[in-house]
Amino acid sequence: MSTIAPHLEIRFRGRVIEHLGIDMYQSPVAAIAELVSNSWDADSRKVDVTLPPKIGPGAEIVISDNGEGMTLAQCQGRYLNVGYDRRKDRGDDRTPKGRPMMGRKGIGKFAGFGIARFVTVETVSKETGERTTFRLDATQLIEDSDSYAESQPLTVDVLNYEEADDSRTTQHGTTITLSELSLKMTPNAAQFRTSMARRFLLMERADEFQVNVNEESISESEDVEKIEFSFPSDYADGQLPEGVAVEDGWGVETLPSGSKVRWKFVFYKEPIGEEELTGISVFSHHKLAQRPFLFNLSGGFGGQQGTSYLSGRVEADFLDEQKRDLISTERQRVNWEMDASQPLLEWGQTRVKSLLRIWQGLRSKAKVDAMRKRMTPFSVRLGNLERPERKIVEKALTSIARISSLNDDQFGDLAEAMLSAWEGGRLKGLIDDLSEADTMDAEVLVKILAESRVMSALHAAEHVKSQLNLITGLEERIKKHELENEVRDYIAQNPWLVSPRWETFRVERSVKALVDEVAKEAYGEYWNARMDLVLSSGNQLLVVEFMRPGLKVDWDHLNRYERYVYKLQHATLAKYSEFRTVSGLLVADKIEKATDVLAKIDDMRPRDMDATDWAGLLGRAKKQWEDYFDILFSRAPEDSRMQSLAHASVSDAS
Structure with a gap:
């Protein structure tokens, strides 16, 4: 009834x-x-x-x-x-x-x-x-x-x-x-x-x-074929931390507070590139409590480059069993300022830093082993070198093999280029110096060499000086309060001048309609029909929003911007399969220095959203390019042309 x-x-x-x-x-x-x-x-x-x-x-x-x-x-x-x-x-x-x-x-x-x-x-x-x-x-x-x-x-x-x-x-x-x-x-x-x-x-x-x-x-595929190391299973004898038990491939241990955690961390063979997978996720009662992160670690620890290869999960049921709620409403993050969550945060920082150092050692060994196998095609050419020369080149190749960010193809290309350079009598001093490097300080140099097929140190230094000169040009445009569109166009033509990592980015026009649609929806009455600068490189998309001259970023600006990037990330990934990551950058004349505003920016950065003023953005760019120059200068400090470059002002370098 x-x-x-x-x-x-x-x-x-x-x-x-x-x-x-x-x-x-x-x-x-x-x-x-x-x-x-x-x-x-x-x-x-x-x-x-x-x-x-x-x-x-x-x-x-x-x-x-x-x-x-x-x-x-x-x-x-x-x-x-x-x-x-x-x-x-x-x-x-x-x-x-x-x-x-x-x-x-x-x-x-x-x-x-x-x-x-x-x-x-x-x-x-x-x-x-x-x-x-x-x-x-x-x-x-x-x-x-x-x-x-x-x-x-x-x-x-x-x-x-x-x-x-x-x-x-x-x-x-x-x-x-x-x-x-x-x-x-x-x-x-x-x-x-x-x-x-x-x-x-x-x-x-x-x-x-x-x-x-x-x-x-739904599946919980770990892409086993893409994983290089899995912990705690791959701990070597004597490496397993005290107090850790291994159960079905998971580490089980008790925190100083008495709470129990289970964990499994893996390192992929290549950088992951997926926001949902890169970093450590924390679960409580089988449900996500903290989106992937690195336990709020900042720079300055060994093996830091391994963070882009690291993925993991931690089960911490005690987080959801406290009298005071530690998990945000939408279950995306944990309140790490609370006493009850601090032991887990400190444990995570210790465990991540330790595993990154172990990964660095394993990765280096794997590279060296692979290098020795790849040396076979070069054995005849190496045999034609005098013994002291052969020793230098072999040591240089071993030094390159320690650099975990180089994949096998890049290593092979670089090894071929270095052998050819030595045989041709070029860059012998540079390769000799590289063979003596026993730390990772040579990494930036080798990346430059790999990308440029062993360019000369002098030529590379001239290139860096020209980049610095263009940054000065951008600073002048900002000081003159030039129109937003002109500044945007200037960066579109020279995206690498803001950061060396933008070197491969180009203007992306295919997503213009989607960007405009999302911006109009996210900003509502604040939308003024402008188009942000959209850049792409491979499967990465970068959207740069320039605020009008004179405006200061405040809490309301950040909320609208966060919503805009969030919507754009989901809309882009749903429509364009060629893009796997979408990042946003907000640039303004000034950032409000209020504590909550600065804290919100820090909270957004791990989610591929950043906000900065021009002084901060250009200051970081200058520092990165100047560091490159210092490394190059150290390879040929006695060269008169290099000395001339070092003493020249940026404007003279043009």
Whole structure:
């Protein structure tokens, strides 16, 4: 028998939905991950996520589980109770099946509003067999927020209600349908599965919890063929830290605070290049608590170049078991300033620095072994050299083999070029110096040589001086407050003058329409139809936003900019398969020196978003190019032409 339920209602200010749903969960993966977490807490054994074949009118995303479901009273008392604390209500942080609960704040249910206008809930109670269907409208909740107070709750549309029926209890579960989607791009199902898997550590419990996306199970592939070293398994004899036990390839140890952690770190053969994979992710109760990071480490430690090869996971359930919540609402980061999280932060810093040093040694040995094998094609040519000369060249090649950032092809090209240079009587002093290097100080020099096929030190120094001269030219343009478009065009023609790592970047025009669309959506009334400078190199995309002369970056600017880059990252990766990373740089005359503004910039940098003033940007660029020059000068300090370059002003170098 079907009847109409008396009514359901929700009591809160509409602004709450805007903050807890729309503002926090604008990524489909983030939004749906929250709903999957609710299914876990409802003791569901299976969750099916159905993505639409194409975004457009009528497109829907459906999340269906076979959990315990809800009665009508529970819909009112639990689901429509903003901030409902299931742990407190049940007096336990475990589900009836004994699972550690993922939910804590009682607001993840509103995550769907981040990507959809309507959230329709159909639920059948395992306890009574009641079937209840109701719908929430984000527009109504937000726009009507000023028309009712807490004493005047908003009525929720009940589409259907069927009273208790024991025969229906076997159909228990909940289905949530998201409609009138705000997504611009159709989600890629394969990428969606991978991203979902990286948010959960559930594969070990696949027998009791399975998540499918478009009828295929999410996977936790580690790309085994791409991994070079895995720890703790690859610790050599005597390297395993004290107190670490190895269980099924995972390290298990107890922190000084008494809390237990499990961890596994891997190093890939090549730089990873994926934001979701580069760095260490922290999970609590099988769910992501901290997006990949390096435990807030800064520079100045051995093997630092290995950070782009490093990926790992840490299980720290204790983070979600504290009286005070340590995990941000959208479960992207941990509050590392709290006493309860400090032991894990310090442990992570120690473990990462230690493994980077070990990786550096292993990588160097592997390079040397590979070098010796690759020496075979050069054996005849080396044999033609006098013994002292052969010794010098072999030592130089060994020094190059220690540089972990060179791949095998680059090493082979460089070895060939160095042998040819020696045989031709060129750069003998330079190669001799390189053969005597027993540290990594030669790395920058060798990178220059690898890229330039062993250019002469003098020619390279002249090149560096010309770069410095162009930076001075840019400084003059800034001082004269030239128009934003002219400054942008100047950098577009010479992107490397701001940073040597931009040397290979070029203007990218293929994404212009998407950039304009995202900027207009993100900035709203602040959008002035300008086009940012968009550069690309390989699979990397860099968007540089120039603020108008005289403006100072403040908190509001950063919020709009963060939202812009965040939206652009997801839109670009969804539409353009050739780009795997999207970075943003905001440049202005001045940065507000308020503590919260500077802290926010520091927080954005690990997520490929940076903001700086012209003085800071150009100052860093000058320092990098000057360091290059100093290295080159040290290779030929007695050369009169090199001395002349060293004493010349930047303007004279042109």
